[in-house]
Amino acid sequence: MSARLHTLAATPQSVHWGYFDPDLAPVLTVSSGDLVEIEALTHHAGDAPDLLMDAGIERVFAEVHERGPGPHLLTGPIALAGARPGDVLQVDILSAQPRLAHGSNLAGHWGALYGDFAKERVTVFELDAAAMSARALFAYDWQTTPLVDVPGTIVAPGSVAREPALEGVVVPLRPHFGTMGVVPAARGRHSSVPPGAHGGNIDNWRIGAGARMYYPVQVPGALLSVGDPHVSQGDGEISGTALEASLNGVLRLSVRSDLRLSMPLLETPDELLVHAFGENLDEAMRAAALLTIELLGSRFGLRRDDAYAFCSVAVDFAITQVVDGRQGVHARIEKRCLPFRGA
Amino acid sequence: MSARLHTLAATPQSVHWGYFDPDLAPVLTVSSGDLVEIEALTHHAGDAPDLLMDAGIERVFAEVHERGPGPHLLTGPIALAGARPGDVLQVDILSAQPRLAHGSNLAGHWGALYGDFAKERVTVFELDAAAMSARALFAYDWQTTPLVDVPGTIVAPGSVAREPALEGVVVPLRPHFGTMGVVPAARGRHSSVPPGAHGGNIDNWRIGAGARMYYPVQVPGALLSVGDPHVSQGDGEISGTALEASLNGVLRLSVRSDLRLSMPLLETPDELLVHAFGENLDEAMRAAALLTIELLGSRFGLRRDDAYAFCSVAVDFAITQVVDGRQGVHARIEKRCLPFRGA
Numbered sequence: 001m002s003a004r005l006h007t008l009a010a011t012p013q014s015v016h017w018g019y020f021d022p023d024l025a026p027v028l029t030v031s032s033g034d035l036v037e038i039e040a041l042t043h044h045a046g047d048a049p050d051l052l053m054d055a056g057i058e059r060v061f062a063e064v065h066e067r068g069p070g071p072h073l074l075t076g077p078i079a080l081a082g083a084r085p086g087d088v089l090q091v092d093i094l095s096a097q098p099r100l101a102h103g104s105n106l107a108g109h110w111g112a113l114y115g116d117f118a119k120e121r122v123t124v125f126e127l128d129a130a131a132m133s134a135r136a137l138f139a140y141d142w143q144t145t146p147l148v149d150v151p152g153t154i155v156a157p158g159s160v161a162r163e164p165a166l167e168g169v170v171v172p173l174r175p176h177f178g179t180m181g182v183v184p185a186a187r188g189r190h191s192s193v194p195p196g197a198h199g200g201n202i203d204n205w206r207i208g209a210g211a212r213m214y215y216p217v218q219v220p221g222a223l224l225s226v227g228d229p230h231v232s233q234g235d236g237e238i239s240g241t242a243l244e245a246s247l248n249g250v251l252r253l254s255v256r257s258d259l260r261l262s263m264p265l266l267e268t269p270d271e272l273l274v275h276a277f278g279e280n281l282d283e284a285m286r287a288a289a290l291l292t293i294e295l296l297g298s299r300f301g302l303r304r305d306d307a308y309a310f311c312s313v314a315v316d317f318a319i320t321q322v323v324d325g326r327q328g329v330h331a332r333i334e335k336r337c338l339p340f341r342g343a
Numbered sequence: 344m345s346a347r348l349h350t351l352a353a354t355p356q357s358v359h360w361g362y363f364d365p366d367l368a369p370v371l372t373v374s375s376g377d378l379v380e381i382e383a384l385t386h387h388a389g390d391a392p393d394l395l396m397d398a399g400i401e402r403v404f405a406e407v408h409e410r411g412p413g414p415h416l417l418t419g420p421i422a423l424a425g426a427r428p429g430d431v432l433q434v435d436i437l438s439a440q441p442r443l444a445h446g447s448n449l450a451g452h453w454g455a456l457y458g459d460f461a462k463e464r465v466t467v468f469e470l471d472a473a474a475m476s477a478r479a480l481f482a483y484d485w486q487t488t489p490l491v492d493v494p495g496t497i498v499a500p501g502s503v504a505r506e507p508a509l510e511g512v513v514v515p516l517r518p519h520f521g522t523m524g525v526v527p528a529a530r531g532r533h534s535s536v537p538p539g540a541h542g543g544n545i546d547n548w549r550i551g552a553g554a555r556m557y558y559p560v561q562v563p564g565a566l567l568s569v570g571d572p573h574v575s576q577g578d579g580e581i582s583g584t585a586l587e588a589s590l591n592g593v594l595r596l597s598v599r600s601d602l603r604l605s606m607p608l609l610e611t612p613d614e615l616l617v618h619a620f621g622e623n624l625d626e627a628m629r630a631a632a633l634l635t636i637e638l639l640g641s642r643f644g645l646r647r648d649d650a651y652a653f654c655s656v657a658v659d660f661a662i663t664q665v666v667d668g669r670q671g672v673h674a675r676i677e678k679r680c681l682p683f684r685g686a
Contacts, residue, residue, distance in 0.1 A: 105652045112632055113651060123652040134656075139648065166649045168682035171657045232656050236674075238632050239655035281624035285665060289455055289581050305482065306509045308456060309448045309466040312582035313477075313575050314514045318661040319672070322628060329662070331579075339511035 010039035012063035018070040019189040026079035032255040040229040044244040046154035051102040070192030076225035083222040088259040092252040096175040103245030111240035136166035176208035178228035185218040194325040199264040203321040205233040237321040277326040284329040292331040353382035355406035361413040362532040369422035375598040383572040387587040389497035394445040413535030419568035426565040431602040435595040439518040446588030454583035475516040479509035519551035521571035528561040537668040542607040546664040548576040580664040620669040627672040635674040
């Protein structure tokens with residue numbers, strides 16, 4: 001049996017906006033091992049529609065009126081034939097390429113320092129995909145609505161003063177999917193904002209080409225959705241958003257019945273990254289430490305005492321994001337340290 | 344005028360144990376630009392005295408009875424001729440080499456997961472300095488005293504059961520000085536545990552060979568002390584200690600009257616790292632964000648709005664440590680991003 005290559009364009013029929021919902025019907029069903037060419041659209045395209053939209057994106061913004069409670073445009077869900085709760089969905093990201101030549105950062109009212117700045121502000125960047133870098137083109141204070149709280153608001157180019165920004169500054173590109181995950185099992189609409197065991201809005205910039213994600217499957221078929229594309233982000237994502245820009249990706253989706261996971265795990269050629277979440281950073285840090293010790297035991301056979309010592313001398317804990325309701329901490333394990341019994 | 348090379352061995356006369364104190368007389372006075380060969384002794388040498396001590400270390404443990412309130416053995420203080428409050432002390436770390444072939448990790452009662460493990464445990468590692476790696480040799484539960492709270496306690500080798508640990512696991516070496524800093528200005532003895540504007544117990548594993556630290560000078564002469572040597576550590580230092588081992592270092596000390604800093608700054612060939620502290624990680628994170636924006640303004644001329652956006656799309660925030668009373672967060676700025684007007 002050979003793998004198939006599917007194509008999933010982002011259209012009004014193949015996206016859902018702002019939520020995960022286990023009752024949403026799949027727009028595509030694939031077999032384990034299949035590839036999917038997928039389009040992920042930035043919900044920030046309205047920040048500079050002349051630069052961040054093309055006809056396909058305009059159509060989605062024009063025709064998809066059911067939005068919220070979260071802001072994220074998601075493509076999917078994709079059903080994996082045979083995936084069952086308790087399995088793990090493995091997503092190999094083979095490629096993640098900018099669709100257009102621009103991206104946008106918003107300092108939002110949910111940003112870490114909104115209390116200090118007391119305004120929302122958009123900075124639009126021009127991308128150089130060949131050089132894997134970006135430079136700011138202009139910025140403007142948000143005035144289109146009192147707060148940025150209507151997903152997909154379009155800011156008419158002439159309606160704001162586009163001011164110079166970040167002259168001489170270069171931002172390296174780190175294209176990745178800010179929100180990718182399986183659907184939670186609980187009935188109803190789940191906001192796309194808080195990340196969790198299902199993955200979702202993890203906002204780790206390492207979830208890009210060359211990386212492999214593992215998600216614990218929550219419902220039959222797994223039901224993967226992909227969106228919130230970023231072309232760069234710093235750990236922390238402090239202003240509330242990344243450098244947001246539409247991406248085209250190629251994913252290989254596989255059902256792993258041989259693995260057990262309680263939280264999403266990221267694997268790169270050199271590293272394993274454990275994700276944990278909490279109401280504040282202290283809670284997220286504690287959860288990350290406990291999950292890492294658990295993984296070092298279950299996957300590599302380390303005793304708990306040993307795993308704790310190993311974490312202290314060799315595992316790096318970092319702040320994934322502080323702006324998604326539930327704060328994120330990830331732990332970075334270097335694979336070369338361990339007798340590898342990995343996936 | 345040419346620079347001089349000074350030698351500062353760690354002896355009972357040249358160390359102080361557990362504190363910073365502005366009234367402590369300098370053990371060495373140098374001119375800006377001078378080099379100092381310095382010995383830094385681990386206060387954990389008693390965890391396996393047969394492996395972690397030599398005659399020089401034994402003498403310090405035998406003769407220095409004034410210890411506390413912190414655990415750290417510090418060499419110094421070193422006075423910088425002409426340094427004044429408001430100046431910056433620049434420390435270029437030219438070398439940091441293990442003195443002996445072993446190191447120790449303690450999971451202490453101040454560790455992040457002590458409540459879960461409910462015991463203290465020592466893991467002793469053998470170092471391979473040529474391969475820049477370490478492997479565990481044995482571990483034992485702490486039983487010498489009810490808690491590890493007497494600095495420099497010596498555990499007689501035959502008094503504990505040395506058990507196998509971390510079989511097959513390799514720890515990459517990251518030799519660095521856990522505690523290095525200038526003396527705080529306020530009179531009296533300051534515990535060596537909490538890091539602060541003076542630097543001190545920052546516990547960032549990047550403070551090793553090739554790195555440059557900048558400390559805001561607090562008193563005339565700066566009065567630098569160096570200790571708490573580590574051969575490795577993960578960001579977070581979750582068990583309460585690193586991989587602790589004595590180091591010999593070579594430092595170049597320079598007074599920078601042209602710089603102004605409010606908090607310690609680390610520079611590597613590629614990065615600037617801003618350190619901030621707080622009563623919890625959320626406070627430390629907020630402080631790190633504000634200090635980074637301040638630095639991007641003062642050093643690189645970025646407007647505050649621009650600096651905030653830049654942080655969100657390009658600056659990585661990580662957890663330095665969660666076990667030193669004041670928790671630490673550092674922000675990593677890639678120098679290649681910025682029009683360099685740096686030190």
